[in-house]
Amino acid sequence: MVSKTNEQALEAAIERHLTGTCQEDIKSGVSEASTGLRNWLYHTGSAGDFDAKFALDTKFFWQFLESTQEKELAKVRRISPHDWQRKILERFDRLIKKNGVLSLLKKGFQLDDATFVLMYPAPLASSGDKVQENFQANIFSITRQVRYSLANPLEEIDMVLFINGIPLITIELKNHWTGQNARYHGQKQYREDRDATQPLLNFCRCIVHLAVDTDEVYMTTKLSGKSTFFLPFNKGHNQGKGNPPNELGHKTAYLWEDVFSKHSLANIIQHFVRLDGKNSDPLNKRTLFFPRYHQRDVVRRLVKHASEHGVGHTYLIQHSAGSGKSNSITWAAYQLIETYPMRSDTPGGRGIEVPLFDSVIVVTDRRLLDKQLRDNIKDFSEVKNIVAPAHTSKQLKSSLEDGKKIIITTIQKFPHIVDGISDLSDKRFAVIIDEAHSSQSGSAHDNMNKAMGKSEVEEAEDAQDKILQAMRSRKMRGNASYLAFTATPKNTTLEKFGDKQSDGSFEPFDLYSMKQAIEEGFILDVVANYTTYKSYYEIEKSIADNPEFDTKKAQKVLRAYVESTQQTIDTKAEIMLEHFIPQVVNTKKLKGKAKGMVVTQSIKSAIRYYKALTRLLDKQGNPFKVAIAFSGTKEVDGIEYTEADLNGFAEKDTAEMFDKNYVGEKKPKGVNEDEYRLLVVANKYLTGFDQPKLSAMYVDKKLSSVLCVQTLSRLNRSAPKLGKRTEDLFVLDFFNTVEDIKLAFDDFYTITSLSSATDVNVLHELKDHLDDAGVYEQYEVEDFITRYFNGEEGGLLSALVDIAADRFNFELELSNEEKIEFKVKAKQFLKVYGQMASIMPYEIAAWEKLYWFLKYLVPKLSVIDPDADTLDELLDSVDLASYGLERVKLNHSIGLDDNKTELDPQNPNPRGGHGGEKEFDPLDEIIRNFNEHHFQGWEATPEEQKVKFIKLKEAIESHPDFEAKYQNNSDEHNKQRAFDEILKHVMMNFRDEARSRAREEFEKDIELYKMYSKDEAFHAAMKNSLQSMLSEKSKGA
Secondary structure: OOOOOOHHHHHHHHHHHHHOOOHHHHHOOOOOOOHHHOOOOOEEOOHHHEEOOOOEEHHHHHHHHHHHOHHHHHHHHHHOOOOHHHHHHHHHHHHHHHHOHHHHHHHOEEEOOEEEOOOOOOOOOOOOHHHHHHHHHOOEEEEEEEEOOOOOOOOEEEEEEEEOOEEEEEEEEOOHHHOOOHHHHHHHHHHHHOOOOOHHHOOOOOOEEEEEOOOOEEEEOOOOHHHOOOEEOOOOEOOEOOOOOEOOEOOOHHHHHHHOOHHHHHHHHHHOOEEEOOOOOOHHHOEEEOOOHHHHHHHHHHHHHHHHHOOOOEEEEEEOOOOOHHHHHHHHHHHHOOOOOOOOOOOOOOOOOOOOOOEEEEEOOOHHHHHHHHHHHHHHOOOOOOEEEOOOHHHHHHHHHHOOOEEEEOHHHHHHHHHHHHHOOOOOEEEEEEHHHOOOOOHHHHHHHHHOOOOOOOOOOOHHHHHHHHHOOOOOOOOEEEEEEEOOOOHHHHHHHOEEOOOOOEEOOEEEOHHHHHHOOOEOOOOOOEEEEEEEEEEEEOOOOOOEEEHHHHHHHHHHHHHHOHHHHHHHHHHHHHHHHHHHHOOOHHHHOOEEEEEEOOHHHHHHHHHHHHHHHHHOOOOOEEEEEOOOEEEEOOEEEEHHHHHOOOHHHHHHHHHHOOOOOOOOOOOOOOOEEEEEEOOOOOOOOOOOOEEEEEEEOOOOHHHHHHHHHHHOEOOHHHOOOHHHOEEEEOOOOHHHHHHHHHHHHOOEEEOOOOOOOHHHHHHHHHHHOOOOOHHHHHHHHHHHHOOOOHHHHHHHHHHHHHHHHHHOOOOHHHHHHHHHHHHHHHHHHHHHOOOOOOOOHHHHHHHHHHHHHHHHOOOOOOOHHHHHHHHHOEEEEEEEEEEEEEEEOOOOOOOOEEEOOOOOOOOOOOOOOOOEEEHHHHHHHHHHHHOOOOOOOHHHHHHHHHHHHHHHHOOOOHHHHHHOOOOHHHHHHHHHHHHHHHHHHHHHHHOOOOHHHHHHHHHHHHHHHHOHHHHHHHHHHHHHHHHHHHHHO
16 A cells, blocks of 8 residues: 555645544544543534534534533523524624624624623633633634535535634645645635635635645635735745755644644634724725744744743844734734743742733834834733833833833833833833834934934944943843844844854844745845946046145045046936836836835935936926935035925925825825835935835945845835836946945845854953053042932033043143044944943943043044045045946846854954055056046046047037037927937947057947947946036036
């Protein structure tokens, strides 16, 4: 007899595991499982007991009510002795059609003066015997080949799971060995061959519908024909999609061995499944959420670990964008307030009858999550007012002291949380940190960085830095556990929150990787369609003298100067639109709703890009509008700008206006929702901005590490209703190479770990150097600390710091190099100690004291950049002669490395303020080196290139149509068309004339013509340069 490998064999395996037997065993005479296992096993249902009209297994429905609620049944019989069953069934049917199965399972229902419970909840660790007995009274059953259709009585569902006769889960089974799978055939069967108008398959009649084979599981909560959307319910394998091999059976055995167990299923119903929307909304307009595998898994693991190990632990949850962090955080918050210690001696516990945590504090800057938490908790809890928002310090203090169960607050209030937890040492807290979306879309982030003295071009501190900073000098208290959710953990975050391994490395507590999210289709692969451009430009000296400058600094300054000029930005803006309009707008990507983002280096660049794009669109009749996002006020070319001034609407409305061109829920008449198609940003909206319509990004900014991943991930939000696919995404990058981007993404593509702990002994060396400089005396540090922690007024503290600052600035007569050396080392000390203080297993009071003193001293230390005036002189000595772009990579797919990434601890090695010996070169030499490095569009020398451009300019000027159709034409649109035609004629003549030249010159000229005719970017840059040359001549005249 050979093995059975068909769908029936898979059905039998599932039934046998859940019930102890199966139809095939019974037919062949194999006895049923021992009745002693009945508390753990399901009942075997009969297809004949299924009532398709009411979608109930009536045998087990009545059996449950009669065995557990006979008194309530008697009340109904007394009033309706002849049709009491019909009345109950009709009342049940009416309520389930109105509110869905979840409401009935949790709340039961009333009929006349009788109240019925339809499911007894799973007991908690502290529950009494009665709760345990009630749960055991639930009848879990499984029925195969259920004929569910009133319209087609022979149509069957492979398998249905019930509780007390009420259907919970339908299952269609497939088997790879018969050539069918769940991913295609199982989903197709639900979409095309199952009648969703029948009661069993109506929305919210079951909690989930599963397509299952031996390798994979897919789920949906709503069947709607061909538009039914399935999600994977798989464990993941090698940090990607699918399931790992199972030595003891099928890869998907976890489904029936774990997920379908009685306690598991009851827990999912009670604590995970939720129905979004208002009770007043029609049922089919609401959304039913069933947890994805990793969401259920991480919450259960967190609860189990807390129950076993108690309070005072840290957890790092590395979950990618697309993992559903909002729901995971909601579920974790609610279940942690109901977590009880497993033993009486569990650390932080106060007996097994008392919940482990008094309050769960959720730290987030997402308003959506704030509202979502409050709405969702209502579904889970009988007590309605257990969630308290705390957006002010006063609210936070009050909520902590009043013992509110779930407190929602912001990253900015995090230091108050840590202090409040320390003050309330008799209470226990769990702090959930949603760091990935920290005010990046609003003013809070910018205000914090301004308060910390950050300039717009500096790398802004992100939420991970802020959290570690707040915990600095505040050691982990035994009365709080911290759970950090992030997609991109830094080395310091891993060291603070990660699990320390036996080899000294650190790993996340739980992982849902970017690789898995991409492969499962929850986010799109933003680096699959990457195009890079290399700038080339030539500068020329505008003065007769030949002064010397520091070569390295000069090269950096010159590049920054070239990249930020209006001429350069005009050229790039033209290339952006030459892609965006024909490739995104005109092709009606995402059903005509696709949008793009322009990422710039600074606010000044953003404003110049905005003006360039608006000017170019104006020439084309304004097919759409551009919005801009930046914070504060910025002066550019002598004019002050704000985001609101340029956009014409309030800064707080930018995200909504960019999305739909109106604010609020009600759409005004006549509004074009797709009016705004491009958003220009500068250090804003780069993280935490979820706009699924984004499909193109134009990058003109250095991106690396966490910022790179977070910025480009603005594109990866899926939009199934708009048909968004990976091939719809496009990135055009003017600044970074493909290698730069790969390096950044590789770190966070799969699991990220830290190789070892940071060596903090460098702080001894830094302190010794700072002490020896003589800028401060130890008694001054001691005096400052005493006064500071006694809460003395700021004026007295300033006086103490000013003495040391004056000593540094004047009295000690330090050279500029010595000042730089001291200030650099002081900043290093602040950074290293600030990040490591809360992690170190010991305390050194002298470090703590020096930290606070330096924190107030450093801003008062004056250091003059010795090269500042010189570099200003350099910029006054050069002009931009020509500028162009060459496409280096076109639609390149960046292959990411799926090996585990191991970060090194932050390098705290003390370094001086000297950048080594300076090298000085004459201005001529600097310009020559610069042009050689940056002006390499074709093989001609810079001088030859300049001659060619001048000849082309002269040829255009002598063209018969130049004056009438171009120079004197007031119609901008026709003027540009005329120029294109003139340039086309000139270049064809140039090509023909090249054939008569010597071989070497012929090759250079033909190369130029090929670049003009085949490379769109070169064409646009060349046209722009020639028009600039003609414009300059016109001004001169």
